[in-house]
Amino acid sequence: MTPTTPPIAEYHSRPLRSGIVGVVRRLASRPLALIGSLLVLMFLMLAISGPMIAPYSFNEINREALRQPPGPGFPFGTDSLGRDVFSRVLWGAREIIVVPGVATAVAVVLGTLLGLLLGYVGGWLDDLVSRLLDTLLSIPAMLLALVMLGAIGPSSIGIILVVALLYIPIVARVVRSATLGLRTAGFIEAAKLRGESTWYILLREILPSVLPALTVEAALRFSYAIFLTASLGFLGLGVQPPSPDWGRMVNEARDSYVRAPWALWYPAGAIALLVISVNLMAEGLRIALRREGQQ
Amino acid sequence: MTKQPILEAEHLCIDYRLGNQWVNAIRDVSLTIGAGEIHGLVGESGSGKSTLALALMRYLAPNARVSQGDIRLDGVSLLSKSRPEMERIWGRDLCLVPQDPLAALNPAYTVGEQIAEVTRQHQGLSKSEAWSGAVAMLEKVRISDAKAVAQKYPHQLSGGMQQRVVIAMALNTRPRLLILDEPTTALDVTTQAVILDLFRELLHEHQAAALYVSHDLGVIREMCQRMTVLYCGEVMASAPVAGVYQRPIHPYTIGLLASIPRVEIGASNTRLPTIPGTAPSLAQRGQGCVFAPRCPVALDRCYTEKPELETIIHERMVKCHRWGEIDARTLPVDYKDFLAESKEPFFNAKRQSGTEAKQDVPEETPEYVLKAQRVSKTFGGRSLLKRLLMQPDSRVQAVKDVSVNVRRYSTLGLVGESGSGKTTLARCIVGLETADEGRMTLLDAALPPALTDRPAALKREIQMVFQNPSDTLNPYQTIGQMLRRTLERLGAASSPGNVEKRIAELLAAVRLSDDYVNRFPNELSGGEKQRVALARAFAASPALVVADEPTSALDVSVQAVILNLLKDLRAREGASYLFISHDLRAVSYLADWLIVMYQGQIMEEGTTEHVYSIPSHPYTEALISAIPSTDPLEQNKHIRLIAEPNQSTERSGCPFAGRCPRQIGRICEDEAPPWREAGDDHRIRCHIPLDELKKLQSNGTPVQAALDKVVPA
Incomplete structure (x- = not known):
């Protein structure tokens, strides 16, 4: 009775597979995010190769060339x-990226574990630890840093x-709130019903969903950590002389600002540029990863 | 109709911009709605019904445009209006009642202020005039203590009350046209019934035109005079409601109506007819009839030539090449259960090769899979901090002293409104909540209340299917990964080869092809996700599967597929179900035994047949009468529960007292009702003797009289 029916057209929306390639592509599609990411990449390369391409050592003193303005021999003056500002900025790049980088990594790893645990387990543990973290957050960061470094x-x-x-509580709060939303999700309860351990649920079931928010938070924390490290350097609590530290270079250049302003401009500009580019990248990541989530 | 219609849409086409091209979403839709008329718009998710409804208000997404046609309100084209002009019209002449009332209400203002704001904005009323108008409007939507409610914030009101507030807001300016976008989908059936009555009455009184968007054909039948069936952005049929339900002509309409489970059929061995396949995406529509790929009577011609929307008889329009044959009854349109026809190998797996035999379960199976005795669960409790701050006790007893038994190979249905404790009871049984009191046994082995205390062998025997398809699968795992992990954890297969074999079996059982193994959940539709969730629940052949509203988030045609699958899996896997739903039609299709819960207590239990027939508990009676029926012959009973459930814990009487339309007096408030045996283990918990209950329920009149006695909570 019924004539031959052609096979039913298979309908499946096939969005892009989630993956690093997709994220990078979307990151690159926004000009500001692209610029930020390229600058961050440049700073990373400088951190690795800075000492090799620097014309002078960071503490090499040229007695015959005090307070030289930027020019052929000394690009940054x-x-x-009589130390070459260009070389000192290059030498200092490693410090200003590695120290905040390691600090951020430690904060992200520990903060994530803590946040996952608090968000998932909840109860009195969450009440207690969350209040403790709030207390820690209510103290001004700089003050706490000064006291502890002192x-x-x-x-x-x-x-x-x-x-x-300083950053563990902040990361923990972000992860905790993302985890709270997943605690009653069907796939989490299904995992419980098949007898998965708490750690498995935290790391294998919840963590992947939290990762986009976490990546953005990590990038933001990194930029703040750079700023904080530079500030501590400026206050003389950073890496000790004579090794170059952008924050301390700014401080040292203050005294002779009138006669050699470039000695302040370049390290300060480098700090600003690095923080801005990390921020641009973080914002770009946020959008790139959000699009991912919406599919 | 000689009057000028209020809304006219003519040959409306709407496009969406996707990437660099315009994709046509709504194709050539014409609608006319007159004063006092409620026009139904039916369609499954993705049919474009919400897009169309909003477009009729000229409210389009930034990437959408009207590419053709015209929309006229009282004869004036809306498309020529400027944005500021439209802003004056929105909220005054054109109002929207959305599905989620909370989306329409601002949490930072009292509801009175929000209702008053509309008239202050559009009619320039003073603050006090607008406020008294708002209170009057709240009275009109039958809020008993309107003055007090006007001063409350949205979150302090129940879902039903919130929806009434939104209706009050929408009707406050006496709009010309109301768009009702699934306004009762999120509500309980009992609340829905009250809200629907209210709509009908107020719309009639205001003589406004209304477009009622819904996927629930029962609601459309109760509410509307005319209806339009939308599929893939095209009108399939448009006709007066009565005719459509008596004799549907378009194959799609026939399929939709057939796939709704009916209470009368019960849990017999029938299967629900389903519409094969899934709706194509907008970009994939062919040049022929959009429904042709899923149509059981499609001809070759249907794939190549688009049918016209033809007027067949008085005001009845159908878009089908073969309507003539269908109308003349020479061409039967029969939907079978298309999944059952598939030739894929089924696994009658239980204890066969591929799956491990379960040594720990005795082969001579007990009569009851699950026995739960006197289970209680209380939420809240006072923490130390709360006690120190002298905050009031916020405990809610969600389940009170409930006993349930699930018979081997059968389905126990658990029904009740939201807040009845049905979900809590189920979660206590699977172990996701720990019961405070009670004794449970599974296959005659003691079942500890806490999940962590349960041995692996017992965990394996109870699995659950969750309500929300969007979060039931981990978005970062492929279907294969998640099934593999489940099989490994539950120890259902020993060797890797067996695991893969079992995964293939499971996918075949839920009628998904092998290549789903490598897919991520975001590549699946809601129904497919729910099928994977079924496969996961059945992975280790559990003895008991708890299904918590597994179909309530799905379209009617998809719901039918899932219900059929549940039936198949029960038969072939030898499982028993605890099936929870507020949809009595879905429950009646699967359950052999029904338990009706109200406020944490059982009100009635018995076989499905007994519970659905008289005598039944007044609460059950109200639940059943609130279901909007699609049966053209059925006269709807009108029992409406007006008051809100009373949540206080210290009540000695019947929990239903105060809302019960058949309440007999103080005894209901003060004394706990006795269990009354109606034979065959059918039990009703009510003060009214069964004979009298039967008498009352067999003639419809006393209900209305009893309604007057209802005391507001």
Whole structure:
């Protein structure tokens, strides 16, 4: 009776597979995010290769060239001791990226674990620890950093510890709230019903869904950590002299600002540029990853 | 109709911009709605019904445009209006009642302020005039203590009350046209029935035109005079409602109506007819009839030539090449269960090769899979902090002393409104909540209340299917990964080869092809996700599957597919179900035994047949009468529960007292009702003796009289 029916047209929306390639492509499609990411990449390369391409050592003093304006021999000029600002900025790049980078990594890893646990387990543990974290967050970051560094003495390790401690609560809060929304999701309850351990549920079931928010948060934390590290350097609590630290370079150049303003401009500009480009990248990531989630 | 119609849409086409091209979403839709008329717009998700409804208000997404046609309100084209002009019209002449009332209400203002704002904005009333108008409007939507309610914030009101507030807001300016976009979908049937009455009455009184968008054909039948069936952005049929339900002509309409489970059929061995395939995406529509790929009577011609929307008889329009044959009854349009016809190998797997035999379960199976005795669960409790701050006790007893037994190979249906404790009871049984009191046994083995105390062998025997298809699968795992993990964890297969074999079996059982193994959930439709969830629940051949509203988020035609699958899987896997739903039609299709719960207690239990027939508990009676029926012959009973459930814990009487239309007096409030045996283990918990209940229920009149006695909560 019925004539031959052609096979039913298979309908499946086939969105892009989630993957790094897709995210990078979408990141690159926005001009500001692209510029930010390229600059971050450039800073990373400088951190690795800076000492190799720097014309001078960071503490090499040219007595005959004090406070030289930027020019052929010294692209960024020289400071009041006759040190090449360009070389010092290049040498300092490693410090200003590695210290906040390690600090952020520590904060993200520990903050994520804590946030997952608090969000998933909840109960009195969450009540107690969340209030503790709130207390920690209510103290001004700089004040806490000064006190702690004053106690343990200024060093790279000290800064890493302080910055990590300051950012763990922030990361934990972000992860906790993302986890709370998933706690009653069907796939989590199905995992419980097949007897998965809490750690499996946290790391294999919840973490992937939290990862987009976490990536953005990590990038943002990184930019703040750079700023904080530079500020601590400026206050003399960073890496000790004579090794170059952008924050301390700004501080040292203050005294001779009238006669050699470039010695301040370039390290300060480098800090600003690095923070801005990390921020641009973070914003780009946020949008690139959100689109991912919406599919 | 000699009057000028209020809304006219002529040959309306709407396009969406996707990437760099315009994709046609709504194709050539014409609609006319007159004063006092409610026009139904039916369609499944993705049919474009919401797009169309909003477009009629000229409210389009930024990437949408009207590419053709015209929309006229009282004869004036809306398309020529400027944006500021439209802003004056929106909220005054054109109003929307959305599905989620909370989306329409601002949480930062009291509901009175929000209702008053509309008239202050559009009619320039003073603050006090607008406020008294708002209170009057709230009274009109039958809110008993309107003055007090006007001062409340949206979150302080129940869902039904919120929806009434939105209606009050929408009608406050006496609009010309109301768009009702699934306004009762999120509500309980009992609340829905009251809200529908209210709509009908108010719309009639205001003589406004209304477009009622819904996927529920029962609601459309009760509410509307005319209806339009939309499929893939095209009108399939448009006709007066009565004719459509008596004799549907378009094959799609026939399929939709056939796939609705009927209470009368019960849990017999019938299967629901389903419409094969899924709706094509907008970009994939062919040049022929859009429904042809799924149509059981499609001809070759249907694939190549688009049918016209023809007027066949008085005001009845159908878009089908073969309507003549269907109308003349020479061409039967029969939908079978298309999944059952598939030739794929079924697994009658239980204890066969491929799956491991379960040594720990005795082969001579007990009569009851699950026995739960006197289960209670209370939420809240006072924490130390709350006690220190002297905050009031916020405990809610969700389940009170409930006993249920699930018979082997059968389905226990659990019904009740939201807040009845049915979900909590189910979660206590699977172990996602820990019961405070009660004793449970599974296959005669003691079942500890806490999930962590349950041995692996018991965990394996109880699995669950969840309500929301969108979060039932982990978006970052492929279907294969998640089934594999489930099989490994539950120890259902020993070798990797067996695992893969079992995954193939499971996918075949839920009628999904092998290549789904590598798909991610975002590539699946809602129905397909729910099928995968079924496969996951059945992975280790559990003895008991708890299904918590597994079909309530799905379209009617998809719901039929899932219900059929549940029936198949029960038979072939030898499982028992605890099936929870507020949809009594869906329950009646699967369940052999029904339990009706109200406020954490059982009101009635018995076989499905007994519970659906008289005598039944007044609450059950109200639930059943609230279901909007699609049966043209059925005269709807009118029992409406007006008051809201009373949530207080210290009540000695019947929990239903205060809302019960058949309440007999103080005894209902003060004394706990006795269990009355109606034979065959059918039990009703009511003060009214069964004979009297039967007498009352066999003639419809006393219900209305009893309604007057209802005390507001």
